[in-house]
Amino acid sequence: MIEWDADQIALRQGLAELDEALSAGHVEQDAEGAFSAAKWKLISDTGILGLPFDERYGGLGQDLLTTMYVLEGLGQGCRDGGLSFSVTTSLCSVGVPLDRFGSAALKERFLPRICSGEAIGAHAITEPQGGSDALTMQTRAERAGDHFVLTGGKTFVSNAPVADLFMIYAKTRPEGGPLGVTAFLVEKDTPGLAVGNPIHKMGLRTSPLSEVFLDDCRVPATQVVGRVGGGFLVLDHVMKREILYSFIVNTGEMQHRLERCVEYARSRTAFGSPIGSFQSVANKIVDMKVGVETARKFLYDAGVKVQRGEAATVDIAMAKLLTSRANLQSSLDAVQIFGGNGYMAEYGLEKEVRNAVAGPIYSGSNEIQYNRIAALLGL
Structure with a gap:
């Protein structure tokens, strides 16, 4: 078990002051699909946004853990799951590879x-015809003097509508x-x-999420990140941290959900007793506890x-695998515990189900994770 020191605790508590x-307005903004610049x-x-980066660049110089x-x-304090997702996307998509591989x-x-x-950063990997099979990407980059000319298109690019890089x-x-x-670092106003x-x-x-189109987009060769032909090394480095950063946010969300369900189960009565006294409800809450603790342990151990x-x-x-599945099950259990109230948008729980459904899909689908584990087992 990791023991956090006073400085680490102070960093987290300082953020909590803005919870x-x-x-604020997370249910309404979700309904509108609105990214909040404020x-x-x-x-x-x-x-x-500068947590893991050197102080010389305006970062906080903190380690991965x-x-x-x-x-x-x-994740525990912010109920706007989309905002948290945009944070980890920007941090991982551009900051992480730039820090490790950039000139x-x-x-x-x-x-x-x-x-x-x-x-704001975004990474453009997935293509309509390839999905999780990145090796089938059709986007091309051809050398033209001191530039590369990029042609093709990407889809499911998180942050794209508001991204600068x-x-x-x-x-x-x-x-x-x-x-x-x-891998190429491309500015939003680049022609093409x-x-x-x-x-x-x-x-x-x-x-926000959208497609990105590249039509003879000329990118200076100096904006190659890593070496030419080394894009998968960059991507592997990025994806490890993307999983660690985005899914640890989910454990914070799961912890908040657990605490909320415990409080509700103690105060809500049915048939003359708190609903938490009923085994069918208590077992769901225990499962939520086991899920968040297991996910947290696996993520920090990794x-x-x-x-x-x-x-x-x-x-x-x-x-x-563990975190994405536990988060989804936790969200479904929370709706069941809250009953009709959980199904209503104003409680924010149905939104958490919709958010959690994405977990088994992004950052390498769970099917891809099974394939990786099986291959390393020699299967």
Whole structure:
């Protein structure tokens, strides 16, 4: 069990002071599918967008585990799940790969903008015909002097409608397999880059999503992140942290949901007794407790391995499977415990179900995680 020190606790408690402001109007904003620039400004002012990045770029210089700990607090305190998702997306999509693989010039130019929240990041990986099979991507990048010309399109790009910086993965060697993909940092106003209209979705509605189109989009070769042909190394580094950061937020959400259900089960009566005295209700709450504690343990244990530089592919895959499933089941159980009230939008619980449905799909679908674990078992 990790014991957090006073500085780490203070970071998380400082963020908690904004819980009410970050959660304000979350039900209404979800119904509208509206991204809140005002809330993004609040988030930016906290400094959490710079948590894992060096102070020279305006970051807070925190390690991976501390970053996870503070982000868990965001999930526990902020009821706007879409906002939290946009935070981890921006942090992971551009900040993380730029910090690890970017040139000194790229870091100096762009990383301070990510840390401050002035720039919102998005990563463009998935394509309509490929889904989770990134090797089938059709987006091409051809060398043209000191530029690359990108042609193609991406879909399901979270943050795209509000993004300033895109990490775009494209094939520089069509027949190169994993060694044929390159990561490019592209600014939103680059000629040839167009962002589609926001796509209406089931959940996480305050985190906007759209397609991105590339039509002879000329990107300076200096904006390659990592090396040419090294895009999958970049993506692997990003996805490990994306799972750790986004799903630790879910554990915070699960913890809040658990506490809310315990309080409701103690105060709500039926047939003359608190509903928590009924085994059918109590068992659901116990399952919620087991789910959040198991998910938290697996995520932090995986984080410890990543921070030590140890192999953690199976650990991260298992953590993703466990957390996404536990979060979805927890959300469904909460609706059942609250009964008719849980089904009503004003309680915010049905929204949490819709948000949780996305967990088994994004950051590498659960089916992909099963395949990774099976392959490493020699199956």
